[in-house]
Amino acid sequence: xxxLRTSAFDTGFAVPDVSIVMPCLDEVQSLPxxxxxxxxxxxxxxxxxxxxxxxxxADNGSTDGSQALARSLGARVVxxxxxxxxxxxxxxxxxxxxxxxxxxxCDGSYDFCDAVAxxxxxxxxxxxxxxxxxxxxxxxxxxxxxNRYIGNPVLTGILNLFFGGKIGDAHCGLRAxxxxxxxxxxxxxxxxxxxxxxxxxxxxxxxxxxxVPATLSRDLRDRPPHLRPWRDGWRHLRYLFMLSPTWAFxxxxxxxxxxxxLILAIAALHAxxxxxxxxxxxxxxxxxxxxxxxxxxxxxxxxxxxxxxGVKAGFRTLRPVLxxxxxxxxxxxxxxxxxxxxxxxxxxxxxxxxxxGVNDFVALPTTLPLLAAIAxxxxxxxxxxxxxxxxxxxxxxxxxxxxxxxxxxxxxxxRAAA
Numbered sequence: 157x158x159x160l161r162t163s164a165f166d167t168g169f170a171v172p173d174v175s176i177v178m179p180c181l182d183e184v185q186s187l188p189x190x191x192x193x194x195x196x197x198x199x200x201x202x203x204x205x206x207x208x209x210x211x212x213x214a215d216n217g218s219t220d221g222s223q224a225l226a227r228s229l230g231a232r233v234v235x236x237x238x239x240x241x242x243x244x245x246x247x248x249x250x251x252x253x254x255x256x257x258x259x260x261x262c263d264g265s266y267d268f269c270d271a272v273a274x275x276x277x278x279x280x281x282x283x284x285x286x287x288x289x290x291x292x293x294x295x296x297x298x299x300x301x302x303n304r305y306i307g308n309p310v311l312t313g314i315l316n317l318f319f320g321g322k323i324g325d326a327h328c329g330l331r332a333x334x335x336x337x338x339x340x341x342x343x344x345x346x347x348x349x350x351x352x353x354x355x356x357x358x359x360x361x362x363x364x365x366x367x368v369p370a371t372l373s374r375d376l377r378d379r380p381p382h383l384r385p386w387r388d389g390w391r392h393l394r395y396l397f398m399l400s401p402t403w404a405f406x407x408x409x410x411x412x413x414x415x416x417x418l419i420l421a422i423a424a425l426h427a428x429x430x431x432x433x434x435x436x437x438x439x440x441x442x443x444x445x446x447x448x449x450x451x452x453x454x455x456x457x458x459x460x461x462x463x464x465x466g467v468k469a470g471f472r473t474l475r476p477v478l479x480x481x482x483x484x485x486x487x488x489x490x491x492x493x494x495x496x497x498x499x500x501x502x503x504x505x506x507x508x509x510x511x512x513g514v515n516d517f518v519a520l521p522t523t524l525p526l527l528a529a530i531a532x533x534x535x536x537x538x539x540x541x542x543x544x545x546x547x548x549x550x551x552x553x554x555x556x557x558x559x560x561x562x563x564x565x566x567x568x569x570x571r572a573a574a
Contacts, residue, residue, distance in 0.1 A: 173207035175254030178262035179244030197268035214248025242350025264376035274332035283337040283363035287370025405459035412452030419445035457542035490543020497536025504529035
């Protein structure tokens with residue numbers, strides 16, 4: 157006989173459809189307001205959509221009696237041992253019963269009634285619905301000026317640039333997501349960067365992401381918030397680069413290789429008399445160009461490896477150009493190509509040595525052949541080693557682009573009989 161789970165928030169539904177989850181760490185002061193507000197939102201959701209709700213407090217180790225207070229107010233309390241904002245939400249979502257999941261802070265800054273429209277978007281087919289405080293309104297003093305005019309716009313703009321999103325407020329803490337979408341994203345950030353991770357991975361997976369207005373009020377606590385603007389802003393920024401191989405590695409790789417190649421080409425054309433006059437790029441510049449070329453090549457290898465890791469992990473899709481190059485993107489190609497480049501470098505170095513000996517070991521008239529041989533050898537070694545690394549990253553598969561993605565495990569949610 158199948159057992160149905162029940163919620164401490166008695167809505168008359170054996171298993172609620174909507175779970176309103178709040179991360180909690182010593183919030184006894186604001187919990188009464190937040191739980192009452194969440195229950196009001198739950199009542200509106202039930203009236204408008206016929207969906208039962210529960211209120212879940214994801215407690216992250218409170219020592220002020222928040223757990224007992226939340227239970228007395230009709231919420232269900234679930235303990236989350238792993239510390240951090242993101243960890244608390246993940247723990248709350250994992251233990252929630254609903255097929256629609258709402259998250260919001262329990263400091264009184266968000267109005268959970270704004271989530272009613274979010275549930276409507278999910279019912280309409282959206283996978284994720286974000287709140288936008290810039291559309292809904294920000295109470296005076298509710299958001300520090302550096303967050304409102306610098307941090308949020310800059311980080312949201314970078315996120316949209318890096319990942320092709322169209323999000324107006326990527327860091328709003330009030331949002332709703334379908335359970336199957338949440339499970340597919342495989343979120344794991346423990347800190348405040350969880351907010352960015354959810355949006356980025358939803359964009360990368362091509363999920364429908366809507367946005368509705370949300371209001372932000374001054375929080376109800378008489379102590380400083382857990383948020384640390386500069387620390388958490390940096391954590392968001394570094395996460396944007398960590399999930400963007402194109403901007404972390406690809407763009408620098410292209411810029412470095414283009415600049416290095418251009419300098420070496422101009423120097424070579426002057427050395428062979430193709431371009432008239434004296435070259436502006438002497439020995440120092442050609443050494444720098446060699447460094448730029450080899451470093452850019454290494455960054456390109458890292459761009460490919462990290463992109464394929466994202467595909468393997470299941471939170472991004474393979475670029476079409478890489479799919480077309482499936483036959484070339486193999487460990488054997490990397491080893492053979494890298495080996496050929498290193499062999500070519502050894503032959504070139506031998507040729508330079510022979511010339512040097514024939515000319516009584518006088519100084520070379522130009523360092524270009526030597527630098528070209530060094531660059532070729534370094535890039536060959538990087539290609540071979542990068543191929544081995546990529547094969548390991550994609551799951552010990554010799555065909556990089558064809559490596560299968562792991563299946564997303566979906567946890568069934570038991571439904572009440574009609």
